[in-house]
């Protein structure tokens with residue numbers, strides 16, 4: 001704590017000097033979440049905070065696609081990416097050229113992209129979704145032909161949801177996965193349930209349908225935090241990145257968090273030193289720039305999400 005305190009203090013002073021805010025995703029390191037962030041949350045909640053902000057500078061400790069989304073919503077602000085390793089296996093798995101080709105192949109489909117996509121990909125799609133609103137938005141879209149990208153497991157979960165609720169839609173999808181969530185197997189849930197009767201099992205919708213079907217609760221990272229905070233259960237298994245279990249274990253030391261979690265190397269690359277560096281002296285590639293065409297088209301896609309979701 002003594003070691004990181006001067007860095008935290010320096011970051012807090014710089015925020016005031018530059019009229020900056022820091023947004024941090026639920027998966028990033030605790031010293032960023034608790035030490036310097038103004039707002040923490042899931043990708044939807046943080047996009048809303050970015051949209052509502054009146055700061056001059058937004059530093060977004062997360063992964064590149066989330067930082068880009070803040071810039072799409074705030075073209076006039078300085079939006080900074082502190083992460084030296086800001087990819088995401090989903091966002092990196094599909095390029096704009098792929099979407100151009102798919103749109104020719106599926107001319108009558110509504111193109112729905114997960115927020116885990118680059119700005120260039122969003123610019124070619126009709127509506128964006130996040131893990132907190134994907135089922136609702138797909139249900140609400142007035143077209144029974146949908147192309148979903150890039151997460152094939154989330155697409156399969158949506159197909160499963162539609163089948164169970166009698167919603168008749170044809171959903172084609174891209175072949176991407178999150179390298180963290182695809183690791184979970186249904187057998188892990190059975191094993192943990194047998195060893196911990198009464199365990200509350202929470203699953204992120206980037207996991208495979210066989211895992212999601214065994215969950216007590218499915219939702220975004222913030223939905224999961226809220227669920228545990230309101231739950232009477234005393235044992236939980238969270239099938240998602242380790243950051244969530246860390247937050248909850250420190251909030252509820254008397255509760256048990258069982259099973260394994262997996263680190264996202266991309267999210268975990270946001271250190272306090274990175275945040276300080278980007279505020280003091282950002283390198284050109286850390287200052288998000290988007291062409292007017294990409295920005296305008298991507299804004300259309302993100303705004304369509306807000307319209308459906310609100």
Ligand code: 13P
Pocket residue numbers: 026041042043044116130131132178206219220221222
């Ligand atoms: P959330 O929007 O649920 O926070 O998810 C973002 C993400 O990248 C999960 O892997």
Ligand code: SF4
Pocket residue numbers: 063087088089090091116178179180181206241264265266267
């Ligand atoms: Fe991307 Fe998966 Fe990491 Fe989320 S956990 S940022 S989807 S690689």
